[in-house]
Amino acid sequence: MNRDWQATGAVIDALRVERVAKRFGAFTALDGVSLSVKKGEFLCLLGPSGCGKTTLLRIIAGLEAASDGALFMAAGDAERDVTRLPASQRDYGIVFQSYALFPNLNVAQNIAYGLKGRREDKDLRVTALLAQIGLPGIEHKYPSQLSGGQQQRVALARALATSPSLLLLDEPLSALDARVREHLRREIKSLQQKLGVTTVMVTHDQEEALTMADRIVVMNHGVIEQIGTPEEIYTRPANRFVAEFVGxxxxxxxxxxxxxxxxxxxxxxxxxxxxxxxxxxxxxxxxxxxxxxxxxxxxxxxxxxxxxxxxxxxxxxxxxxxxxxxxxxxxxxxxxxxxxxxxxxxxxxxxxxxxxxxxxxxxxxxxxxxxxxxxxx
Amino acid sequence: MIALRAGGRIAADRSQQVAAGLLWLLAAALVLGLALPLAAILGKALTGDDGRFAGLAQFAAIVGEARFWDAVSNSLAVSLTTTMIVLPLAYVFAAALTRTCMPAKPLFRALALTPLLAPSLLPGIALVYLFGNQGLLKAWFPDGSIYGFWGIVIAEVFFTFPHALMILVTALSVADARLYEAATALGAGRIRRFVTVTLPAARYGLISSALVVFTLVIVDFGAPKVIGGQYNVLAVEVYKQVIGQQNFPKGAVIGMLLLLPAVLAFVIDHLLQRRQRALLTARAQPLVVRPQAWVDVLSTVACAAIGGALLVIIATAVAAAFIRLWPYNLSLTLAHFDFDNMDGGGWAAFYNSMKMALATSVIGTLMVFGGAYLAEKTRAAPVARQLLKLLAIIPMAVPGLVLGLGYILFFNNPANPLHFLYGSMTALVLCSVMHFYTTANLTATTALKQLDAEFEAVAASLKVPFWTTLWRVTLPVCLPAMLDIARFYFVSAMCTVSAVIFIYTPDTVLASVAVLNMDDAGDTAAAAAMATLIVAASALICLVFSVASWWLSRRTQAWRIR
Incomplete structure (x- = not known):
């Protein structure tokens, strides 16, 4: 199947989720969710807490196993089934709500954590990334010496350091205060556009989703209520839930x-x-x-x-x-x-x-x- | 490709396979060193002399004996009395440390914790010197009445005081200032505030420390052995049955019964702790203690009196070790340290103890920390992880005497392929590691839980195997907790008597056992000398650890400074 697509030169989706389900005992967290993310696209999973959006992100990351369904990620010009692959064999970077910066390593060591190769190359990469996130010269600071917004950006730099084909963001802004959050929305979005990295972000903040996403996936009770551009979601909600949740x-x-x-x-x-x-x-x-x-x-x-x-x-x-x-x-x-x-x-x-x-x-x-x-x- | 999807599991990468292997290895070690010996006791208790299944017949036989009920009521009397004495004393001391502006708090604290450095035999020996037949103050307990109920109680108060104190200090040091302000604003007086705010907050701490003291006393056999005289308690009864009469089935049955109060206390404590969590919210305001002259003076006096009493007991044992012939010839001598010319094991016993404590410290720390890490932070081998977590909490409820008995029954069985371990240093170390596993595991788990749960997920996304993160992040961050565990293991292994009394051999005799044996042989001064050595070694190690942790924290914990 993949070969046919290659032959016809069709563009392969960066990520394809096919009827993914997740059950915890009798509770169904995800009930057959399907979606696809185009290369370079910024996709938001939006929904109230408990809607299954974080579970879906964790399944994409390989931190949870899907009970059913399949996941495909682009690998070069082909698509590969990553449903049962461990996290370390998928190709993505992730930023958690808590940032999960290693407290005993300084900024440079944190960012270089996943880098391999010569020390000089690592240093160059760290310097370049710090310049990109707008925080040059903080290599030798420890995470506890940084503000929340700075920590968040360092976590982003660490996730991007290995140039992953997919960036996963798990409520990356929810721990920040309103003003910093607004500023970082623009920063992350412009960085994402500049790098062209395919991004999936989980959020419960509709404003965040509307301002940052190319497309929004509105979820509720483990199913997708609507997929569309921010404009579509806002002006033409598919149902009462979407209409009420957004705006x-x-x-x-x-x-x-x-x-x-x-x-x-x-x-x-x-x-x-x-x-x-x-x-x-x-x-x-x-x-x-x-x-x-x-x-x-x-x-x-x-x-x-x-x-x-x-x-x-x-x-x-x-x-x-x-x-x-x-x-x-x-x-x-x-x-x-x-x-x-x-x-x-x-x-x-x-x-x-x-x-x-x-x-x-x-x-x-x-x-x-x-x-x-x-x-x- | 579709066939691979069955099961809903993610394939393990190499690092997960390593983690799973290690988890099963550790789980196996706990099964071997803990579960199987305990099962062996149960088996023995249910097997008659003829080797056939006897059901509860032996329990029934023992329960029918008047001697058994004497021991039960004596054990209960001693445990309850000790608890009732220790609790108010420890509460006053803890309150003085946490809620007053008493001077020299660190000094008082250190003083109150010194009994932790000594085996429970030491207060017994000290009491003999103070109030015994040749005691300095024998008029206080005429006609040798110290040998019995009150002797045991005083020794146990000394032995259990720091344990109760540590729990109460923790309970009292978390207080919500807003509750006190609200109570004061509503016109509550000092007593009403104590009854309505302080006590409810400290309630679980009080219950928990009461349970700990009760359990420690009822399963301790060191103090009653030395100072108990004819006053028979359950723990000594087990010892007598096994060592004196070689009656293993009977020892096993009493051992099983000794498990009951410990398990009961453990279960109650566990249930209570689950409820306590909701008590303190993140928004609580810390209580700021203000100086109050009469309270501070009163606290100082009370703490000086309690600390002084503890000090007198230790000092007596230490003094007795250096005095030629108490109380007739008070000149100083080192003759009592000439262990090689006495019964009891000689200096070899001390060296064995040091070796055993060091090995326990190193192996225990690695095992506990490794186990806690794999159980908390990896997702490999779910069955082994659950097994590990379950087995890790059992040792708290198992008296050392019972565990030791399980070791003889399990390892001394000729049919056991591990029979060769019986009496070896390896068995002693394994037994000590298991005996103190729960407390150590709790320290490790608490430290690990403070680390962000997503570190491993981030590392996996960066394609870094878990051992790299363990080495670069988890271990450095948890270093203080690991040093705590190592020190705890060393001191505990140095002082323990009950866990090892059944499983040493002449080649592996230990210092604490030597104290017991020399005291048994009437060589009380030498026993005091050996006990003094144990205290000195424990204190020295604590000092070394303090210096090491200070030095290491300067080198590796720089990131903690904001």
């Missing part, structure tokens, strides 16, 4: 009423309903707060916009760069609706708790899911 969301109970239409309260609204449902089928409408549009005035122009109605303003909350407005629309059954409005827009709208405000829900952003079982609509 803020509004949920409105409605029923289906014809193709591309839903009944919300007494009003008929246009919405994206895929797949189509029989009329009267209960639905949950999803829309991001920032996609909810408010209008400064209620004129015939606004009244022409689809999915528009008058809303009571219930609460106004300042969240830094934007305001979060709680609304209720009598014509839509009076359900609460959140809208995010940037400051400049907020000033223009001239909102207050006494006044009603026209609100519209763009039909292409209003998505309908089945009732809240978590299953895809």
């Amino acid at each position: 803020q969301s509004n949920w409105l109970a409605a029923t289906s009423a014809g193709i591309g239409q839903v009944l919300l309260g007494d009003a008929l609204l246009g919405a994206t309903v895929t797949p189509p449902r029989p009329d009267g089928h209960p639905l949950e409408l999803f829309i991001r707060p920032e996609d909810v549009q408010l209008h400064a005035s209620w004129s015939p122009v606004e009244a022409q916009i689809v999915n528009t109605a008058l809303a009571h303003v219930r609460k106004i909350e300042l969240l830094g760069g934007f305001y979060r407005i709680a609304l209720s629309v009598p014509g839509w059954g009076g359900q609460q609706l959140l809208a995010d409005v940037v400051r400049s827009e907020f000033e223009r709208l001239n909102l207050s708790l006494e006044r009603m405000v026209p609100v519209s829900l763009p039909a292409n952003r209003l998505r309908a899911f089945g009732p809240s079982t978590g299953a895809a609509a």
